[in-house]
Amino acid sequence: MPGITREEVAHLARLARLELAEEELDHFAGQLDDIIGAVARVSEVAEQDVPPTSHPLPLTNVMRADEVRPSLTPAQALSGAPAQEQQRFKVPQILGED
């Protein structure tokens, strides 16, 4: 099993817009390695006759009619927001764009 490198953790952190310190890179590399190792055991258990699936139930075409249902009020929608302004979600400056 190839280990997760600190370069890969740094790359993922950049994609996730997270700032990680040097020692955190090593810390998370180890953790992610453990998690992926645990999940990979599913492949050992599944035999060739078990096809990969994205949903546990053999269903298709679950759809709804195009009918409007009640939405939240703006106050309800914003109630969990750490910050708000002008009835909108307020988020920090977006870096690395434009």
Added chain:
Amino acid sequence: MTVTELLSYEAALASFDPVMGLEVHVELGTKTKMFCGCSTELGAEPNAQTCPTCLGLPGALPVVNEIGVESAIKIGLALHCEIAEWCRFARKNYFYPDMPKNFQTSQYDEPIAFNGYLDVQLEDGEVFRVEIERAHMEEDTGKSTHIGGATGRIHGASHSLLDYNRAGIPLIEIVTKPIEGAGERAPEVAKAYVAELRELIRALGVSEARMDKGQMRCDVNLSLRPHGTKTFGTRSETKNVNSLRSVERAARFEIQRHAAVLESGGTIVQETRHFHEDDGSTTSGRIKDNAEDYRYFPEPDLVPIAPARAWVEELRQGLPELPRVRRNRLREEWGVSEQEMQSILNAGAVDPIVATIEAGADAASARKWWMGELARNANEKGVSLEELPITPADVARVSTTSWPARSSRASSPARAPRTRSSRSAV
């Protein structure tokens, strides 16, 4: 500000062949969002059309809008695509506040429609076939307002404000195969393609496809390769080009810019670019993340879509006459030249003329009224023909009524042959 070096268009084409890819996003005109029952109506106050699903709150589950799927199939069929027997949605993961879920629900390697084409007609009548790679279903993002920057742009902003009313509105993304062999006409082909696609979407009744309202948006991907070579050059992706004229200008600008870089021995950076409406230029945006950086995977909260063949056939049977076919039929019925038809199109007079004929007028006088006096009138007022306070029924009544002889300028179109006596308008 650095000035972008450009080669003249002629010099660029003397050395290089352009290869284009066009990605068009169409916002569907459904009543509700793609995966929840929130209304899609424009003009609501901020965050008044959101729910746990489109806000990405824990535990909320999406359910697919049936009309969203139906519209996607109709678009696919009208573009002569194959319709997937079975396909899934996928999560496109990215961290950006316009999507509160931290992923956009899209389709990846299993689009609902693929392998089609759209024939587009250039202004001189030449027909160019644009091959379609795929049309897939996805959802729109929320709307950001950047605060604190000098011009409301991200650069220099201290924070951003998010309205999620638009997040989750159904989008169909239509992607062409590389468009090769258009040569110097590449920008014209790009414009004609988007125009034709817009007409098609409207004819299908799945969206108004108003580019000025953001209901239809185009990304122009462009690369150059030296004449006689096969390998594609590195491409740039100009995002959100939002009018027909801009599509043409963006393609032209990028041809000239790429050529200048390549001629001077430089290399093109694969990046997104922003189009500027004021001067028709593009400027560098961000370096593209790789597809693998989006870590697409099948959406586990949604079950696969497997459109029954009977349903697909029913939708195929119900397709309206396609715009180009209709235009050619009308051109023959009206007995006008390719050029005349083009000016009727440009004037937005096709539908008014059809309606006037249906209301009892003959083709020649309907055309003369709408292309003559009424077109002048609309032009003077700066409005479209449909916005004039006269209806096709009025025009039909006037053109079929016998008037006492008059000599004013306005009466001249009515001198067309009067084959019918007064016939009541529909």
